[in-house]
Amino acid sequence: MTTKQEAAAAVRDAKVRLGLSWAQVAEAVGRPVAWTTAALLGQHPMPAAEATAAAALLELDDNVVMALRLQPTRGALDTAVPVDPTIYRFYEVLQVYGPTIKELIHEQFGDGIMSAINFRMDVKKVADPAGDRVVVTLDGKFLPYQW
Amino acid sequence: MTTKQEAAAAVRDAKVRLGLSWAQVAEAVGRPVAWTTAALLGQHPMPAAEATAAAALLELDDNVVMALRLQPTRGALDTAVPVDPTIYRFYEVLQVYGPTIKELIHEQFGDGIMSAINFRMDVKKVADPAGDRVVVTLDGKFLPYQW
Amino acid sequence: MTTKQEAAAAVRDAKVRLGLSWAQVAEAVGRPVAWTTAALLGQHPMPAAEATAAAALLELDDNVVMALRLQPTRGALDTAVPVDPTIYRFYEVLQVYGPTIKELIHEQFGDGIMSAINFRMDVKKVADPAGDRVVVTLDGKFLPYQW
Amino acid sequence: MTTKQEAAAAVRDAKVRLGLSWAQVAEAVGRPVAWTTAALLGQHPMPAAEATAAAALLELDDNVVMALRLQPTRGALDTAVPVDPTIYRFYEVLQVYGPTIKELIHEQFGDGIMSAINFRMDVKKVADPAGDRVVVTLDGKFLPYQW
Amino acid sequence: MTTKQEAAAAVRDAKVRLGLSWAQVAEAVGRPVAWTTAALLGQHPMPAAEATAAAALLELDDNVVMALRLQPTRGALDTAVPVDPTIYRFYEVLQVYGPTIKELIHEQFGDGIMSAINFRMDVKKVADPAGDRVVVTLDGKFLPYQW
Amino acid sequence: MTTKQEAAAAVRDAKVRLGLSWAQVAEAVGRPVAWTTAALLGQHPMPAAEATAAAALLELDDNVVMALRLQPTRGALDTAVPVDPTIYRFYEVLQVYGPTIKELIHEQFGDGIMSAINFRMDVKKVADPAGDRVVVTLDGKFLPYQW
Amino acid sequence: MTTKQEAAAAVRDAKVRLGLSWAQVAEAVGRPVAWTTAALLGQHPMPAAEATAAAALLELDDNVVMALRLQPTRGALDTAVPVDPTIYRFYEVLQVYGPTIKELIHEQFGDGIMSAINFRMDVKKVADPAGDRVVVTLDGKFLPYQW
Amino acid sequence: MTTKQEAAAAVRDAKVRLGLSWAQVAEAVGRPVAWTTAALLGQHPMPAAEATAAAALLELDDNVVMALRLQPTRGALDTAVPVDPTIYRFYEVLQVYGPTIKELIHEQFGDGIMSAINFRMDVKKVADPAGDRVVVTLDGKFLPYQW
Amino acid sequence: MTTKQEAAAAVRDAKVRLGLSWAQVAEAVGRPVAWTTAALLGQHPMPAAEATAAAALLELDDNVVMALRLQPTRGALDTAVPVDPTIYRFYEVLQVYGPTIKELIHEQFGDGIMSAINFRMDVKKVADPAGDRVVVTLDGKFLPYQW
Amino acid sequence: MTTKQEAAAAVRDAKVRLGLSWAQVAEAVGRPVAWTTAALLGQHPMPAAEATAAAALLELDDNVVMALRLQPTRGALDTAVPVDPTIYRFYEVLQVYGPTIKELIHEQFGDGIMSAINFRMDVKKVADPAGDRVVVTLDGKFLPYQW
Structure with a gap:
């Protein structure tokens, strides 16, 4: 089964490969761009429709759709104090x-x-x-x- | 000599004692309320005019004025990850x-x-x-x- | 000016000296015992009436009343992982x-x-x-x- | 040999795939839902009967049953202070x-x-x-x- | 009011000054030596009789007795991993x-x-x-x- | 080459699979049970005879024997303060x-x-x-x- | 898809294998040596021309070029306080x-x-x-x- | 006896009170400004002549001179990763x-x-x-x- | 009562004031210089004779002698990884x-x-x-x- | 390409397998034993001759030789405070x-x-x-x- 981390990596890769912006993905998903980005990076569970729309645009398979729909354990920083x-x-x-x-x-x-x-x-x-x-x-x- | 931390404590005490809001202090100082609050809490050096105006309203002495004008070493959290x-x-x-x-x-x-x-x-x-x-x-x- | 930490220490001392329980203090304050205890330990601001009632029972002065009314910066553990x-x-x-x-x-x-x-x-x-x-x-x- | 972490991941995957709730799994296991969830997440050793019942419902194999029965080293947070x-x-x-x-x-x-x-x-x-x-x-x- | 830390320091000082051993203090207190030592170092509340007996032998005043009787917040190491x-x-x-x-x-x-x-x-x-x-x-x- | 960690995992697995206790393994090894357990968990180097006896009982191969004989870098806790x-x-x-x-x-x-x-x-x-x-x-x- | 970390490793390997200096790579890339080194180690995104020039000299493939062009999450130290x-x-x-x-x-x-x-x-x-x-x-x- | 930290505080206070710059103090001391600043902040021991010259300009007493001459334990950051x-x-x-x-x-x-x-x-x-x-x-x- | 830390500070001050070296103090004490230095800095208990000899040379009083004789809690670094x-x-x-x-x-x-x-x-x-x-x-x- | 960590592991394995001591390896390398050990554990770059001599004795291939010659990022402890x-x-x-x-x-x-x-x-x-x-x-x- 695909994890949300693997799904996020697949999303990033597809986005670069296809030359898409987060704004374009958000438009296809039909949700605000910040929410959509956070959700695709694994910080929000996506409803089925939104997950499917994102996967269609990004040419990703059903395992990714399933992973995007899962309830996340949130928290996106590698260290307590961010370095980037x-x-x-x-x-x-x-x-x-x-x-x-x-x-x-x-x-x-x-x-x-x-x-x-x-x-x-x-x-x-x-x-x-x-x-x-x-x-x-x-x-x-x-x-x-x-x- | 009064430190910026002592000056901030004196400001907080006077503000409670006199029943003043940060907005009122900011108006007397003539600067935006967020800047004024941060400066009085010791995170920005205050120009002489602003420091004097704040001290006048808050009934604080010249040592506090001097401390408010000093260059701060910034950083206001007690722990790397805030607890409040x-x-x-x-x-x-x-x-x-x-x-x-x-x-x-x-x-x-x-x-x-x-x-x-x-x-x-x-x-x-x-x-x-x-x-x-x-x-x-x-x-x-x-x-x-x-x- | 009395800090909330000093007020909490004064409350604890008075409580032992007078042989009062948190339940008795809460009854005098007219609020639930857990809320009252947390507030007197400095984790909630107390309305004037509650702060005055507590101070009266605990024989504490107006500086303590004022401190109990202040907005706290919350967080009561000495270390990130508690030791007690x-x-x-x-x-x-x-x-x-x-x-x-x-x-x-x-x-x-x-x-x-x-x-x-x-x-x-x-x-x-x-x-x-x-x-x-x-x-x-x-x-x-x-x-x-x-x- | 399957570890308790791998068993927990297999349980979560099966649960999503089969559309089962923790409550349903707990009913099949015959224990309270909080105990059952904690046990399946690897925080309690499961008696043979309970482990077998869970595996049957979740369509998991004997290696998972064995892992669920093992004595755990407890502790489920990724960081000392949780981020989620x-x-x-x-x-x-x-x-x-x-x-x-x-x-x-x-x-x-x-x-x-x-x-x-x-x-x-x-x-x-x-x-x-x-x-x-x-x-x-x-x-x-x-x-x-x-x- | 004397804190348990201050009481522990007073106990240590008196013990050196009077040339007493923990074993002698424990005998006067009538409890095992490890319990007595831990209690006098502030890790256990002492019943009135034991606290009074210890204070009498160690020539300490009633404030210390009161402090020894208080409920402690336990934990005696200065750092998470001890250095001594x-x-x-x-x-x-x-x-x-x-x-x-x-x-x-x-x-x-x-x-x-x-x-x-x-x-x-x-x-x-x-x-x-x-x-x-x-x-x-x-x-x-x-x-x-x-x- | 098998590491001591891998050897310890193999020991644990075999012990469960064969239904052996640490006491039984220690008896076969001819050393106290606490020493034997610590050694098999990778905290002590085992002499050849002891390592061979343990491996024979646990049905483990020569690579495990070799690993059990190696000088360890000791320290068995995952975090400075244990969580289990x-x-x-x-x-x-x-x-x-x-x-x-x-x-x-x-x-x-x-x-x-x-x-x-x-x-x-x-x-x-x-x-x-x-x-x-x-x-x-x-x-x-x-x-x-x-x- | 190649990550920036993998690309950096590939760059280091090729550099040793081909006996090239950072100065030589920087010259081929046409940018200052410190910028070029940082970029190839994954701390700056490289424009297409620079990435291609580096890859050509270092005999690396298009996946590496793509990785070198990606926006990095910066931060190159393994620990908060460096050990080397x-x-x-x-x-x-x-x-x-x-x-x-x-x-x-x-x-x-x-x-x-x-x-x-x-x-x-x-x-x-x-x-x-x-x-x-x-x-x-x-x-x-x-x-x-x-x- | 004055510590180097107290001496550094006295230097900072005097510098503000007298309206002097580090460059002016360094000129009086006869050493580069970065060295002089670091030394007065307590990170280098000062030779007698330099310490005396600094104290004369800053109107500080012999205790400060003595402190400035002491061998420091170096390290000037409050936290391992600086916050300012x-x-x-x-x-x-x-x-x-x-x-x-x-x-x-x-x-x-x-x-x-x-x-x-x-x-x-x-x-x-x-x-x-x-x-x-x-x-x-x-x-x-x-x-x-x-x- | 003087603590070992206060005694160590008194020793350092006296040593500077009297212009004595650790070697000279050690000679008066009659022990190796490294042991003597560590003991005077509070890392070893000193026997009465050695403590008295050190105090005589350094012109320190009986409270310091008593403190030097106490059993220390050892550990002399301010941070786990030293900064000096x-x-x-x-x-x-x-x-x-x-x-x-x-x-x-x-x-x-x-x-x-x-x-x-x-x-x-x-x-x-x-x-x-x-x-x-x-x-x-x-x-x-x-x-x-x-x- | 072999990393220095992999090379160090290969060295340790070969040393055990061949029953060689660090002293014997150092003699073959022609350098002091402490330097040789540190270098083979990955803390120093080895000149070609020394790396080749070590690899010959330890029966390791050219990839290991290359790795031993690389400039290390030094630091050999797993945790800031060592546990072994x-x-x-x-x-x-x-x-x-x-x-x-x-x-x-x-x-x-x-x-x-x-x-x-x-x-x-x-x-x-x-x-x-x-x-x-x-x-x-x-x-x-x-x-x-x-x-």
Whole structure:
């Protein structure tokens, strides 16, 4: 049986071989690009229809479809603190601004958290005369501490 | 001499004692609330005018002003992986979506990173019938790998 | 200003000195005993009325009341893996049964988590001819993964 | 010879392939669902009858039966602190409420621990107008420190 | 209020100052020497009579008595792997013979553990023509895995 | 060439297949059961006669004999702090009683250690009306610090 | 599909087999030697022309070319603190001089960092009567903290 | 007696209070600025003349002079992997280019290392139309492996 | 009561203040210099005569004498892997030559260890035309594995 | 292509199979036994003549010769702190005597280190009526800190 890791590797290979973008795959799947990418990398279980659509576009077989549908054990970093610079910068944001984010959430919402489960995110390119900007939006439901 | 950690503690105490919000302090300082909060927590050096304005509102003395102006050694987490649930959720986002963010940055921008230095962020409350949402925007300049 | 850690230490000392139980303190506070204990140990902010009631019973001053009301940075273990045997057994449960709990949550609820925020817990003594049993109930809202 | 890890993987694969639930497997085995799941995931040795019943339902061969019967070296987490969000929430409960549980055990029982050996647990779905709840019951014999 | 750590330090100091042995203290306390030593080092709560007897012999005040009676948070090593050679050798025994001990417990008793709670231990000097031997006896109740 | 790890796995497999106990193997080998178990698990080099006797009983070939005779690199735990509950309890004993053992060794012997090299150990079952007891005896030569 | 790690191994093997230096490969590729080495070791994606030129010189096939062109997940150390002495010395420089470098950057440039993205480096041999010197130049764009 | 850490803190405070730069202090001391900064931060012992000159300019007393002259135990990072972004970038260089540097040293010099003891370094600002550049030069004697 | 750490600090301070060398202290104490240094740094208990002689020369009081006589908990490194370059080189020797030393001990002595308890060491300066050499001799009794 | 690890394994296997000692191999190679052992275990590159001589004696093929000649990435311990008792004792020496060695090097040589690069070592058996002694000599050039 194909594991979700093997399915993710097959997806990456096919994507390069076929010259497809995540945006194109997401369009075929009919879901937002960030969700689709995360799901194909093995971080979300895919419903049958979405898994089949992805496999069709990427020319992958039924074993991969089955693997994409499985419930994952989530967690995608190789080490507790990420080493790749593109990913590390987000860890650095947490190191520098983590307590600031906590203060502002508590000030605006009271005691609680931003859900990472009832959650969506987006990565956008915003043109700027001083150089394009990466704008990442993290959007999660506020969950108040409630006994 | 007052350290930045002692200054941050004095700021927190005064803020509670005087019943002020970070938003009110930021308004007095004349800078965005996330920047102001991070700076007062010791993660950015404050220019003299901003440090003085904050100290005036918070009724803190010149030693605190001096400390707020110092160059920090940045890094605000007590442990490599944060334990507080409000902060942890952002680490969890990194664990689940880190490689997804990396893929999408490379797809839209090519090889490079989102700067965490030429960077601004914001925490907003967005009303939603299914429950208010925490929307955190991370906005950094794209830096292409360039030899 | 008194920190939440200092307040927790003052609470423990007073409780021993006055010979009070957590159950008695919780009754005075008017909240469940597990919530009250966690709050007095610094893991929840206490509303003014509850903090005042606790301080009155425990003969503690206004600085402690103020500290009990503060928003905490949560996390109560000294090390990532707890060393005290009474606490360690719960970590051991996680090591032995963690993936089992995950399987059963997914089987009964689908993809998602038990909230540790919209959450209550309880520790009970259940008599048993073969020896009393400790019954800990963890009761959290199911949160489905929802984009 | 088949290892317990290979047996667990074979069980998971068969379960998906045959569309069986843990509850159905547990019924065939004749033991509680949490025990059965943990045992099939390799955390408990299975008596011959139970192992044979599970293998029959899951259409697995004698090597798997033999592996299921072996004494395990227990421990099911990949990292000391779990990364998967569904499992992590239970670690978070330990971080926030660990010392509270310890206090309440000592208050009700005296010096000692909840056994994780003479122990049973259960995961239940409890309907609630505000959303279904995951209720996990940990039920272990109290063991007093006894020289 | 005196902490158990401060009480342990006071005990050690008094013991050196008064030239007493652990054996003498244990005799005054009326409990086995290993239990007494562990208790005075802060790893067991002492009943009032034992704490008072120890304090009388060691000429320590009531604050120490109170501290010795408190419920401890157990765990006496400074680092996860001990560094002091006298203690390290026991960790080395675990590294070399841990799985052997596990095999032999399972062979003689079935699936289960040696309790470290219903437990006693002893350190003895055994004369031997080839050099005195340290004989440490660990004696704990067998606890079978029991659902 | 067979490694000691492969030889240990072959031993375990054969032992289960042939329904032999460590005690039976030790008897065939002519050495104490704890030594024999540790050696077959790869923690001691076996003399030719012992290795051959073990292999004969366990129906293993000459490559295994050769591997059993090799000098090991010792150390049998997968992680610095063991996770399996049966092994963990001995680590817990070290956490709770390590400094006590050190005190008692120094009190009875002076400055030095219990050798883990000139060392033997034993695991025994001792009947007790309150439940059988696991008695582990660690018996090592005292080595005084000697310049 | 060939991974970047496999491609790097193939490059190293071919380089030894063909007796080529990194300088010779870099010349064929038409890029600086440090960039070329890093890219062939899998730390930079190579444009098609450079990958093809390298593969031609090193007699490697199209799968390697494809792998060399892929976007890497960067990070080349096996452990967080490097163990190889030639690499360790640079970690030691960081331990001894890290805060000094930070002070001098802030003194000359203000608050900000040396970019490791808009960055080039070079390793040179400088003759010296007292022994040749290794001169490593790290040259990155200054990035001021800018909100 | 003043420790080197206290002396370093006194130096930093005085430097801010008097509005001096490291370059000015280095000029007074008569040594390169990087060496002087590292020495005043406690990473090198200072000869009497240099320590006295620094103390005179910084208006510090003889205890500080004595501390600056002491042999240090070197190592200036708070954590094995630095957290401050200005310092982290140099760790990142090591992660991305460490094996490249190793390859180029071996190619140009043979088997050996760049000494971090017979070593000097420099941080320079180099104007560039695309933005100023931080140029750090690490310059150490090559030490061949020599038995 | 003075701790061994405080005594070690007092010894270091006095040694600098009085301009004494470890060799001079060792001569007054009448023991080898390496033993004396280790003992004064808190790694060995000193007999009364030696402690008194050291204190007399170093002009330290009776509290220090008492502390020097106490049984230490040994272990002198701040981190598991030492950071100071002078100490690190010995860790590096272990990384590069550890298994070589093991092979040679086993080849010459059979299965066993070099005792670090029945042990002496020495640091010597050996003149060499190519530069003075540090010669460290580690000399421990061979202990064969003996059941 | 054969890696250095595979070559080391082949060397160990051949050595056992042919009943050769490291001393005999070193004699055939014509280099000191410690250097030869370390090189064959993959910690030093071997010149062609030495590699060929070793391979001839050990009846190994040209791929092994090539591997033995490669530049290694050094570091031979599986974990940062070694677990094997024979190797661990040298780590223990570092824990107990590391700062002592540092003090004595600085006292005899001034500020600097013992080189682990311009370095040789030796393991000798020294007969002693009280039991044979392992004498390990570490002999490295002194390198003064020199800017």
